[in-house]
Amino acid sequence: MDIVLELWDTFIGDRLYSSLLPASLSASTSFPAFVNAANSSLSLFGAIEPFVYEPATQLIHLEPSKYAYLSAWPRNNIYRQFTSFFLITWVFGLLVYFTVATLSYIFIWDKTTYKHPKFLKNQVSMEMKQAMGAMPLMALLTAPFFVLEVRGYAKLYDAVADEPFPYYSILQFPLFILFTDFFIYWIHRGLHHPRVYKTLHKPHHKWIMPSPFASHAFHPLDGWSQSVPYHVFPFIFPLQKVAYVFLFGFINLWTVFIHDGEYVANSPVVNGAACHTMHHLYFNYNYGQFTTLWDRMGGSYRKPNEELFRRETKMGEKEWSRQAKEMEDILKTVEGEDDRSYMTTAQKKNS
Numbered sequence: 001m002d003i004v005l006e007l008w009d010t011f012i013g014d015r016l017y018s019s020l021l022p023a024s025l026s027a028s029t030s031f032p033a034f035v036n037a038a039n040s041s042l043s044l045f046g047a048i049e050p051f052v053y054e055p056a057t058q059l060i061h062l063e064p065s066k067y068a069y070l071s072a073w074p075r076n077n078i079y080r081q082f083t084s085f086f087l088i089t090w091v092f093g094l095l096v097y098f099t100v101a102t103l104s105y106i107f108i109w110d111k112t113t114y115k116h117p118k119f120l121k122n123q124v125s126m127e128m129k130q131a132m133g134a135m136p137l138m139a140l141l142t143a144p145f146f147v148l149e150v151r152g153y154a155k156l157y158d159a160v161a162d163e164p165f166p167y168y169s170i171l172q173f174p175l176f177i178l179f180t181d182f183f184i185y186w187i188h189r190g191l192h193h194p195r196v197y198k199t200l201h202k203p204h205h206k207w208i209m210p211s212p213f214a215s216h217a218f219h220p221l222d223g224w225s226q227s228v229p230y231h232v233f234p235f236i237f238p239l240q241k242v243a244y245v246f247l248f249g250f251i252n253l254w255t256v257f258i259h260d261g262e263y264v265a266n267s268p269v270v271n272g273a274a275c276h277t278m279h280h281l282y283f284n285y286n287y288g289q290f291t292t293l294w295d296r297m298g299g300s301y302r303k304p305n306e307e308l309f310r311r312e313t314k315m316g317e318k319e320w321s322r323q324a325k326e327m328e329d330i331l332k333t334v335e336g337e338d339d340r341s342y343m344t345t346a347q348k349k350n351s
Contacts, residue, residue, distance in 0.1 A: 010062045078147060101215060110261055155238045187226055271288040275304055
């Protein structure tokens with residue numbers, strides 16, 4: 001993520017920190033005490049060294065402006081790096097979420113879903129509210145991973161010439177998918193354990209028929225825990241820097257796409273929107289993120305109903321009634337009483 005941090009610092013961070021924490025105040029008695037304390041404690045993380053610009057990647061060279069040298073917290077300050085990654089993950093996470101989910105909602109998601117018997121009253125706005133509430137804590141918990149990466153603890157490499165062996169830069173993609181899919185499967189399945197489900201994971205299962213805005217509508221600890229494998233991977237396996245940024249973007253897109261209700265992948269391998277709809281409807285199936293491999297091996301795979309792939313039956317009342325009845329039976333075992341507030345018949349007619 002040092003590429004992202006360099007872009008942030010060049011266009012936003014340098015001016016921001018030079019304005020809020022200018023170097024000229026460092027000797028002033030009015031300089032905030034916590035800043036002096038933070039700077040003095042940097043020895044805990046190694047010697048304090050002056051900032052010297054080194055491009056994050058050979059693909060981009062962004063010579064720092066004068067503002068890069070005018071803050072009491074230079075670019076290599078660990079507290080500045082943490083603050084920057086927190087803001088990047090939070091603010092840009094929200095921008096990506098709303099941009100992609102909105103486009104999916106407008107151009108892909110079938111608005112007939114509003115009439116589904118298990119679509120909630122004010123659901124879309126509640127999904128947005130929950131996502132916005134979860135983002136700050138998820139960003140706070142995620143930022144330390146990024147800080148460790150930019151400080152050299154991860155196995156990130158820049159040039160293809162630096163790959164550990166020939167063709168690894170191609171192999172890293174399926175390796176990343178298999179590794180993260182495996183651990184997310186078990187984390188997700190663990191979140192369905194009765195001891196933690198109602199507290200941590202039920203907020204995401206509030207959406208029986210999700211819209212694209214449900215993609216990030218988690219309890220913050222739920223959303224963060226399922227993201228941990230993505231961040232752990234580059235500390236175990238080498239990962240090319242640009243590939244990491246690409247994969248991070250892909251993950252966010254995929255998370256929206258599996259909630260968009262467009263069942264294009266009737267695949268025995270890909271855990272797409274149809275498989276994930278089965279999970280939201282019937283709870284205890286299809287825990288995987290990208291593939292059906294671990295669900296098949298773990299005995300939790302459920303093939304999507306064939307009706308989902310035919311337009312004339314996908315949004316038909318017969319299929320909806322069947323879904324609702326089975327969902328209600330399973331819900332009694334998983335949650336007990338259903339405390340959701342569904343749209344009334346009159347509201348569905350007007351939607």
